Amino acid sequence: MRIPCPLCGSRDRREFYYYGSEDYLNRPTDQGTIEELDNHLFLRHNPAGITRDLWYHETGCTSWLIVTRNTITHEVLGSELVADRKKGA
Amino acid sequence: MRYSGLKVITEGLFGNKGWGRAWRDPAPKAEYDAIIIGGGGHGLATAYYLAKNHGLTNIAVLEKGYLGGGNIGRNTTIVRANYYMPGNSEFYSHSLKLWEGLEAELNYNVMHSQRGQLILAHSDGQRDTLARRGNAMINQGDDAELWTREQVRDFAPYLDFEQTRFPIYGGLMHKRGGTARHDAVAWGYARGADRRGVDLIQNCEVTGIDIENGVVTGVQTTRGPIRAKKVGMVVAGRSSQVAAMAGMRLPIESHVLQAFVTEGLKPIIDSVISFGMGHFYISQSDKGGLVFGGDIDFYASYAARGNLPMVEHVMEAGMTLMPMIGRAKVLRSWGGIMDMTPDGSPIIDKTHIEGLFVDAGWNYGGFKAAPASGWCMAHLMATGQSHEVAKRFRLDRFRTGHVLDEEGTGSQHNLH
Numbered sequence: 001m002r003i004p005c006p007l008c009g010s011r012d013r014r015e016f017y018y019y020g021s022e023d024y025l026n027r028p029t030d031q032g033t034i035e036e037l038d039n040h041l042f043l044r045h046n047p048a049g050i051t052r053d054l055w056y057h058e059t060g061c062t063s064w065l066i067v068t069r070n071t072i073t074h075e076v077l078g079s080e081l082v083a084d085r086k087k088g089a
Numbered sequence: 090m091r092y093s094g095l096k097v098i099t100e101g102l103f104g105n106k107g108w109g110r111a112w113r114d115p116a117p118k119a120e121y122d123a124i125i126i127g128g129g130g131h132g133l134a135t136a137y138y139l140a141k142n143h144g145l146t147n148i149a150v151l152e153k154g155y156l157g158g159g160n161i162g163r164n165t166t167i168v169r170a171n172y173y174m175p176g177n178s179e180f181y182s183h184s185l186k187l188w189e190g191l192e193a194e195l196n197y198n199v200m201h202s203q204r205g206q207l208i209l210a211h212s213d214g215q216r217d218t219l220a221r222r223g224n225a226m227i228n229q230g231d232d233a234e235l236w237t238r239e240q241v242r243d244f245a246p247y248l249d250f251e252q253t254r255f256p257i258y259g260g261l262m263h264k265r266g267g268t269a270r271h272d273a274v275a276w277g278y279a280r281g282a283d284r285r286g287v288d289l290i291q292n293c294e295v296t297g298i299d300i301e302n303g304v305v306t307g308v309q310t311t312r313g314p315i316r317a318k319k320v321g322m323v324v325a326g327r328s329s330q331v332a333a334m335a336g337m338r339l340p341i342e343s344h345v346l347q348a349f350v351t352e353g354l355k356p357i358i359d360s361v362i363s364f365g366m367g368h369f370y371i372s373q374s375d376k377g378g379l380v381f382g383g384d385i386d387f388y389a390s391y392a393a394r395g396n397l398p399m400v401e402h403v404m405e406a407g408m409t410l411m412p413m414i415g416r417a418k419v420l421r422s423w424g425g426i427m428d429m430t431p432d433g434s435p436i437i438d439k440t441h442i443e444g445l446f447v448d449a450g451w452n453y454g455g456f457k458a459a460p461a462s463g464w465c466m467a468h469l470m471a472t473g474q475s476h477e478v479a480k481r482f483r484l485d486r487f488r489t490g491h492v493l494d495e496e497g498t499g500s501q502h503n504l505h
């Protein structure tokens with residue numbers, strides 16, 4: 001499996017550390033509810049098909065990426081920088 | 090038909106023409122008292138104990154493929170009761186006791202072989218941890234022996250004792266641990282449940298769960314709707330999809346775990362050996378193949394096949410532990426879909442929908458658990474109460490903070 005990094009190009013999967021679903025980005029504020037925390041840390045849609053999850057380009061540029069993939073075929077469809085998402089928000 | 094030695098001999102003499110089907114192939118009825126979704130080890134065991142322990146026989150197991158085609162037929166068959174944490178310890182202890190009586194119980198040869206499981210220690214700290222685990226096992230009433238390096242060397246002289254990276258300091262031997270024939274466990278429970286009147290319905294995928302005013306009323310399937318007041322979701326790696334049919338989000342992420350088997354060799358490894366430092370474990374099947382595996386591939390997947398980096402890692406770990414393994418040829422490799430929870434422990438609980446129950450989150454350790462999981466899920470579905478040995482396997486334990494993190498690796502689904 002190869003993962004496209006927006007900064008480094010297409011790289012071997014071994015350069016990346018997998019963290020988990022994009023849900024980890026939806027961090028509740030300190031006023032948040034326990035349900036929000038549950039959704040952030042534990043509960044998952046866990047789709048069979050297209051998913052968006054977080055990968056860390058550990059032995060490359062050390063950026064955090066959101067990778068769009070297919071969990072049934074292992075096809076990698078694209079990636080974006082988590083930092084860009086924050087800029088947009 | 091009751092199987093016996095005499096029957097095997099007479100059938101052998103008369104061309105094996107007298108064997109009947111092991112179970113019926115019924116068409117689904119319009120309504121059952123209870124439905125189990127998923128015909129894996131846990132679903133079949135649940136149906137068996139619902140019938141046997143609770144007298145509920147008007148029930149059906151709905152399987153989308155064929156019985157035993159999921160993880161129950163894909164695992165590396167290790168059976169052990171060496172868990173440390175209260176909550177897990179009593180559950181796996183109960184399961185091992187059920188294993189010890191399973192063949193007589195089912196009149197079926199599941200080839201349960203208590204050949205022992207040895208976990209290796211590679212540092213003083215690891216040996217201390219194993220001593221602590223061993224004490225917990227003994228306190229639970231199970232067996233454990235802390236072995237010195239010399240004892241390990243006597244038992245398994247083929248391990249690399251000269252290596253400097255992970256020197257072997259000793260190990261923890263669990264003599265009642267071992268292996269079993271995975272398919273046979275599914276078939277034995279299937280036959281036992283069928284004989285007690287349970288309908289085992291194959292090629293029947295559940296596509297929807299019917300709920301009215303917060304109460305379950307039945308399921309939609311590829312073979313039509315079926316009504317039931319009690320429905321158990323027992324679908325392992327597919328738990329998130331089935332729970333989504335009831336509008337639920339589970340604390341589960343599905344990952345692929347691979348395993349490997351070599352060509353058949355003469356007997357060489359007569360127990361299960363676990364090499365925690367390299368994420369590698371190995372045993373030898375009765376056919377002679379070396380059966381081994383390692384960690385999950387680490388990213389969410391439903392492919393039931395893995396990627397090359399983990400293949401390479403497992404082979405490297407095997408070579409580090411026992412260099413002689415390099416002479417064997419790998420015959421096959423495969424993968425299964427693992428229902429990983431954020432603490433590595435399972436769930437056997439009610440849901441917020443009345444009559445809907447869930448048995449899931451078996452990570453990569455659900456084979457050994459199948460008897461106790463069936464036993465406790467049946468108890469829950471029949472009585473509405475959690476069984477004593479499964480009462481900590483709550484669905485909401487992450488929200489309430491009552492996690493059972495056996496390995497102490499934190500809340501990431503892929504780290505257990």
Ligand SMILES: Cc1cc2nc3c(=O)[nH]c(=O)nc-3n(C[C@H](O)[C@H](O)[C@H](O)COP(=O)(O)OP(=O)(O)OC[C@H]3O[C@@H](n4cnc5c(N)ncnc54)[C@H](O)[C@@H]3O)c2cc1C
Binds near residue numbers: 127129130331424
């Ligand atoms: C490579 C590998 C090695 C392993 N090694 C070990 C080991 O050494 N020791 C150990 O204890 N455990 C081990 N495990 C884990 C163990 O195999 C699983 O935890 C356990 O088998 C899961 O429970 P099950 O048997 O009920 O699952 P499954 O056999 O997967 O049963 C679930 C069933 O549900 C069906 N299903 C899914 N969706 C639907 C639907 N919508 N409608 C109807 N049916 C549906 C599936 O077709 C499947 O048959 C291993 C697993 C793998 C993959």
Ligand SMILES: [Zn+2]
Binds near residue numbers: 006008060061
């Ligand atoms: Zn990069």
